[in-house]
Amino acid sequence: MSVLEARGLSFEAGGRRLVAGASFRLAPGTLTMLIGPNGSGKSSLLRLALGLLPPSAGSATIDGAEVRSLSPAARARKVAYLPQTRPLAWPVPVRDVIALGRFAHGVAPGRLAADDARAVARAIAACRLAGLEDRAADTLSGGELARVHLARALAAEAPLLVADEPVAALDPLYQHEVAALFARAARAGHGVLTVMHDLALAARYADRLLWMKDGAIVADGTVEDTMTPARLADVFGVAARIDRSADGLALAVTGPA
Amino acid sequence: MTARTNIALGALLAGGIFLALLLGSVALAPGAVLGALALGGEAGDVLVVWQIRLPRALAAAMVGAALGMSGAALQGLLRNPLAEPGILGVSATAALFATFVLFFGLAGTGPLVLPLAAVAGALAATVLVGIAALRARSAVTLILVGIGLSSFSAALMALLMNLAPNPFTLADMINWTLGTVANRSFADLAHAAPFFVLGVAVLLASRRGLAALTLGEEAAEGIGLDLRRQRLAVILGAGLATGAAVSLAGAIGFVGIVAPHLVRPLVGHDPARLLVPSALLGALVLVLADIGVRLLPTDAELRLGVVAALVGAPVFAWIAARGGLSR
Structure with a gap:
């Protein structure tokens, strides 16, 4: 199991400080939720921690290795990243979108080894997408599409999972299902970090909360404590x-x- | 599904090329063509097949394949069904560089000068468009940049024509602007082929990343795509292939839009699996269009690029009107 560690991550854009000296440790077996108001720098912090943005100060490591020094594929095999949902460029079938989760393992849609096909099948089952595999992604509802993206991230079966507002477009039932899914992944030993806007959901499911305000982490601890x-x-x-x-x-x- | 599509298109392309050998100002019997291909039969037939019709048909096929695949790859990279070497100004810039070489009589200094100039023009334009795409992040801006680039190349081309020293140079330049594969020889094919093969190889090697880009750039990086390398590969591959096409035939537009658009539903809209069938269909379309050009009883032979634009421009407008630009 892997550990993601951020130390003093800072980021500036256009003379404005978006993230200021944020440190945290994402350990196996915990569901950590990152909460804070709009514009507090949550998405930027995730990108910095994954090495998708160059920090102006600080560093992020996965199992001791600088994330920026890992190849994109090596990093993706360690940590699955689910950014805020964007529309797909092409109306590809659901099965192909989820198969892209195995991209870092050398998979292309339509060409899956047995292992990859099994991982995709498990993700489809976990996100209750059975029966939708052949639907074109542009015919799905917002909630269905969000679950397809989640399944794509789960299909990677990476030790770490980082998600940015994965339940934003979902009905209450699916919000709870997704949060429970994350909790289950954490129980199974994954390190899970997700931005969460719904505070009640965060209070109900998170093992640990990172409170973010004006680019800084102002509190870090259990729900009970913080x-x-x-x-x-x-x-x-x-x-x-x-x-x-x-x-x-x-x-x-x-x-x- | 994809394999079957490719086999069917490949068979149709082979049939199209054979048809191109049969038809012309003098129709040849299939037996005579087969005999001539085997270097038997009448000397006249061998000459017609090997010196005139086969190189011309193969040139049309190579140009169509290059443009079809470049279009499909650029569409995958830019996530826009309207991205295409013609629309983005790549063909026009390549044609301008080639014309420049012709204008100053540099083409005679070596057989590779013309293809090199066309490839350089195509690469310059793809790099410019690539930079614009990174900055703008909007499909509309990108198409407008392409139109600007096209217009500027056309203006410089008009300037060269305006200053043309004699009618022969002018006629040469008009051929280049309109696009044609008439009178192409195996030597011409051989000079363009290395750039074509290299471009196609680069595009095919990087096609898996195009599927990743379906998710958008951020998620594509998230699943492990090296975005910089992907952009570079598509720009390089499309530039090389388009440059090779332009050095053979001049600027021929819209093939790169029409071919991918037609085959996209057959490959589950996957931009990676789209490359090969787009190339095959692009080749087939131009081979058939060139047969049409040769058979039409007009006084002056129609230029292939004119026919391609007559068919392709309405298709472009139709895709755009259906919301292709909104993404």
Whole structure:
């Protein structure tokens, strides 16, 4: 199992500091959720951690190796990345989109070795996409397409999984299914990091929360330890009620702070 | 599915080339053509087949294949069904460089001068378009840059024509602008072939990355695509192949749009599997169009590029109107 480590990552664009000295460690077996208001630098931090953006300071390593020194394929075999969903350029069938998840293993759509075909089948089953394999991607609903992208990321079967708002377009049922899927992947030993906008979902499923504000990580810890009304007011500017019960912590946002 | 498409298109192309050997100002019987191909039969038939019709048909096929594959690859890279060597100004720039060489009488200094000039023009244009694509990130801007590049090349071409020292040079240049494979010899083919083969090889070697780009650039990088290398390979491959095509036939437009557009549904819209059938269909289209050009009873022979534009431009407008530019 692999470990992704970010140390003091900073990034500037157009004279503005988007990420300021962010450090975290993504360990196997934990579901970490990155939360923070719009424009707090969450997506940029993910890209920096994956080596897709050159940091202006700091470094990110996977199992001790600089991410920027890894070849794109070697990096992709360590960490699957699910960026915010964009429309596909061509109306390719669902099966081919998911097969692209095996790209770093040398796969091209239509040419899958037995191992790759099995990984694709497992991802299709996990995301409940059976029956949609031959549909053209442009005929899917937003939620279906989001699950196809998720299946694509899962098909990589990489030790680490990094996702940027994977549940943004989903119905409540699928939001919970996807969050549970991530939790299951973490139980199975993967290190999972995902940006999450839905705070209730984060409170319900995350093992660990990274709180981000103005490009900096302002808190890092378990839901129990870090989710407080004061921090919600500070980071998100909202007033919230937090109820602790036997099955965890329930969050109700009541209005602006 | 893809393999069957390729085999069918390959068979049709072989049939098309054979048809091109049969038909012409004097129709030959299939038996006579087969005999001439085996270097038997009447001397006149051997001459017609080997000196005139076969090189011409093969030139049309090579040009069509180069443009079809370049179009498909550029569309995959830029994720736009309207990207094509003609629309992006690559053909026009290659033709301009070639004309330049003709104008100053440099073409006589060596057999590779003309193809090299065309390839240099094509590469210069693909690099420019590639840079524009990176900066603009908008399909509309990209097409507009291509139109600007085309117009500028056309303007410089018009300038050269305006200054043409004699009617022969002018006629040469008009041929180059309109596009034709008339009177091509095996020597011409041999001089363009290395660039064609190299370009096609580069494109085929990098085609897997085109499938990755279906997801968009960020996700493509995420699944392990080396984006820089991919861009470079497509620009280099398309530039070499288009340059080779232009050095043989001048600027012939729209093949690179029409061919990929027609075969795309047959390969599940996969931009990687699109390359080979696009090349085969592009070749078939130009071989058939050239037969049409030779058979039409016009006083002056129609130029192949004119026919391609007459058919291709409405198709371009149709794809654009159906929202091809919106992506």
